[in-house]
Amino acid sequence: MKKIYFSLIMLVLMLHGALAQLTLNTQFINPCGGDEHNEFIVAKTGAIAVNIADIVFGSYNPSSNSNGVGGTAVVNYNYWWRGTNAVSTPYPTFSNFPDESCENGLSCYGFRYPSVAADNTDITDLINQLNTAAGCNVFLPVSNTDILPSNSNVIFFLGAGYRSPSGLCGFDNVATNLNFSNHCNAGVPIATYYVVFGTGSSSGPTCLNTGSGYFSNSSRRVSTLHTYNGTGDTLLTASYTSSFQDYDPGGGATAGNAGIIVPNASGTGTTWVNNQGCVPPPSTVLAIRLDYFTGVLKNKKGLLKWRSSFEENIRDFVLEKSLNGRDFLPLKHVSPKNISGSEYNTTDESLATGNNFYRLKVINLDGTVDRSAIVKINYSKGTPSGWFIYPNPAQGNAALVYQSTTSKIISLNVTDITGKIISSSSYQIVPGNNKITIPGERISNGMYIIKIVSEGVSETAAFIKK
Numbered sequence: 001m002k003k004i005y006f007s008l009i010m011l012v013l014m015l016h017g018a019l020a021q022l023t024l025n026t027q028f029i030n031p032c033g034g035d036e037h038n039e040f041i042v043a044k045t046g047a048i049a050v051n052i053a054d055i056v057f058g059s060y061n062p063s064s065n066s067n068g069v070g071g072t073a074v075v076n077y078n079y080w081w082r083g084t085n086a087v088s089t090p091y092p093t094f095s096n097f098p099d100e101s102c103e104n105g106l107s108c109y110g111f112r113y114p115s116v117a118a119d120n121t122d123i124t125d126l127i128n129q130l131n132t133a134a135g136c137n138v139f140l141p142v143s144n145t146d147i148l149p150s151n152s153n154v155i156f157f158l159g160a161g162y163r164s165p166s167g168l169c170g171f172d173n174v175a176t177n178l179n180f181s182n183h184c185n186a187g188v189p190i191a192t193y194y195v196v197f198g199t200g201s202s203s204g205p206t207c208l209n210t211g212s213g214y215f216s217n218s219s220r221r222v223s224t225l226h227t228y229n230g231t232g233d234t235l236l237t238a239s240y241t242s243s244f245q246d247y248d249p250g251g252g253a254t255a256g257n258a259g260i261i262v263p264n265a266s267g268t269g270t271t272w273v274n275n276q277g278c279v280p281p282p283s284t285v286l287a288i289r290l291d292y293f294t295g296v297l298k299n300k301k302g303l304l305k306w307r308s309s310f311e312e313n314i315r316d317f318v319l320e321k322s323l324n325g326r327d328f329l330p331l332k333h334v335s336p337k338n339i340s341g342s343e344y345n346t347t348d349e350s351l352a353t354g355n356n357f358y359r360l361k362v363i364n365l366d367g368t369v370d371r372s373a374i375v376k377i378n379y380s381k382g383t384p385s386g387w388f389i390y391p392n393p394a395q396g397n398a399a400l401v402y403q404s405t406t407s408k409i410i411s412l413n414v415t416d417i418t419g420k421i422i423s424s425s426s427y428q429i430v431p432g433n434n435k436i437t438i439p440g441e442r443i444s445n446g447m448y449i450i451k452i453v454s455e456g457v458s459e460t461a462a463f464i465k466k
Contacts, residue, residue: 021048021227022055022154023368024243026285027215030259032278033177035213036159036200037169042193042285043154043225043243047367050148052111052196053083056226056240057156058090059215076100078221079214080108081158081198086226087234094226094237107214112161112197114144119161126160126170127195133175136184139195151369153193153286158214161197182281188325188357190373191282215249217259222246245270263287286370293360295375302348302377306360311340318361319346321388323403325357325374327433331390350388350461351379389438389450393464398438400450404429412436413451414443414463422448429454440465 023044031038041057060077076097077090087093089101089108102108112119127139139155148154160171171178183190200214215221225243232239247261250272257275262284276284283290293306304319314336320328332346348356356379360372387402402410408429414422422443427436438450448463 021046021229021241022050022148022225022243024223024225024245025263025287027223027245027247027261028258028280028285029213029215029249029261030217031177031213032256032258034172035211037157037172038160038178039158039213039215041156041158041223043156044368045148045150045152045154047150049150050227051083051085051230052113052142052146052148053085054228054230055081055083055111055196056086056094056228057081057158057198057224058094058226059221059223060095062220062222062246075222077106079200080106081110081156081200082108083111083228084113085230085234086228086240093235094224109158109199112199113146114142115146120144122161123195123197126157126197129170129174130178130180130195133178134180134184134189136187136189138180138183138189138192140192142194142196148194148196151367153191154196155193156196156198158198159200161199177278180279182277182279185374186325186376188374190359191286191371217249220246220248247272250274260284283373289362289370290360290372293372293375295356295358295377297351297377297379300351300379302351302356302358302379303345304348304358304360304375305343305345306372307343308336308340311336311338311342313365314338314362315365316363317344318363319348320359320361321348321390322357322359323352323355323386323388323401323433325355325376328357328359329390329399329401329433329435330361331358331388331392333391348377348388348392349464350390350392351377352386352388353379354386356388387452387459387461389461389463393466394438394440395466396441398440398463400436400438400452402429402434402436402452403432404434405431407431408455410452410454413453414438415449415451416446438463 025044026042028040058077058080060075062073074096077095077100080090091100100106112123114120114123127141130139131137142148223245226240228240247270254275258278259272259274260280261270262273263270289309291307291309295302295304317334317336318330319332321331322328334344334346356377357374359374362370387400389398389400391398409426410429411426413424443465445465449460450463451460
């Protein structure tokens with residue numbers, strides 16, 4: 001009966017996690033180099049932005065022990081990080097281990113805050129270390145409001161941010177043991193993470209102890225992310241949304257490789273992934289559920305294809321396009337089949353001369369977002385140059401994105417296939433991406449020709465209204 005009771009408690013907690021503001025995804029629990037410095041977890045914010053001060057992260061042992069009545073399993077935390085707005089200790093809010101508190105055997109830590117000047121200086125230093133080793137800006141600083149943006153990836157380096165009068169704990173050999181260069185493509189990040197640093201201090205004030213970490217490499221643990229809603233009593237579980245990850249690690253990492261815990265293919269549990277290098281690729285870290293995403297040039301069009309490895313609870317696929325590999329805008333929406341193994345393809349009929357970059361944005365039902373790696377199609381002959389139209393075809397208004405390195409005036413003409421002028425206007429272009437609306441709602445279904453004249457050079461592309 002007691003085991004059934006414990007199972008019901010866990011079921012309630014898991015259901016509560018379905019509404020989590022911050023969803024736990026990945027744990028890097030057996031890194032190359034120092035465990036204390038290089039361990040991290042990855043989570044995703046949902047539709048609501050999250051304040052670092054409202055976050056609690058803990059790791060507990062759910063095994064039976066002598067403190068449970070008759071050997072009943074209890075939630076027995078080992079480590080605890082908390083934001084300043086949340087509960088100071090897990091007892092009695094989250095733990096049912098007798099008298100569990102930061103003052104009674106529990107290792108408790110906190111987070112670093114961009115709003116604190118000294119913290120912000122150190123955070124900048126640590127992010128620079130990581131991005132320098134990676135070769136591109138994989139890691140993004142949180143604003144000095146301490147707010148994590150909605151629908152974003154968040155990485156927590158739990159032991160790399162302890163600050164003491166004698167120095168700053170950083171990472172263990174970041175250039176070799178924590179090198180995220182596999183997250184970069186030609187100097188452009190494939191995936192990005194907002195960074196939060198913990199104040200874990202088991203490694204000591206000068207970070208000399210790097211032999212042991214916060215997570216178990218061999219026994220079962222449950223990791224939890226709790227997010228305080230900002231209004232209720234901090235001692236009540238109802239005041240938090242929660243996300244859980246229950247795992248049984250596998251064998252230890254081999255030399256030069258590391259172990260990581262990721263959601264399994266069915267999304268119902270977790271898997272130990274070993275021998276992935278000191279930093280696994282973003283498709284592993286973020287559990288992007290795609291077998292492939294490719295782009296090729298065919299018949300003067302861009303052909304984009306992808307296949308899902310696990311497809312469930314997906315709201316929308318959005319094909320995004322960029323002319324510089326950094327600034328992406330939506331090109332097309334593709335409805336998911338929500339059948340694992342489904343294949344998809346779509347075309348881009350408005351290729352720009354030069355490089356055309358694409359990535360796939362996967363929007364889940366819970367509001368979280370996954371993104372694929374970036375693919376590139378080079379179009380060396382034809383027009384238009386430095387601009388594209390999206391969506392194309394369009395059911396209503398469309399947009400023309402014009403990329404320029406200088407300020408100038410262009411003329412934009414829209415004609416039907418007989419040559420009849422539908423609209424004609426001039427626009428002031430500024431350096432960077434410019435967005436011009438094509439009023440598709442006011443024209444009939446059919447094919448139209450978009451003509452741009454810039455500094456005496458004329459370029460055209462087809463636009464379809466359906």
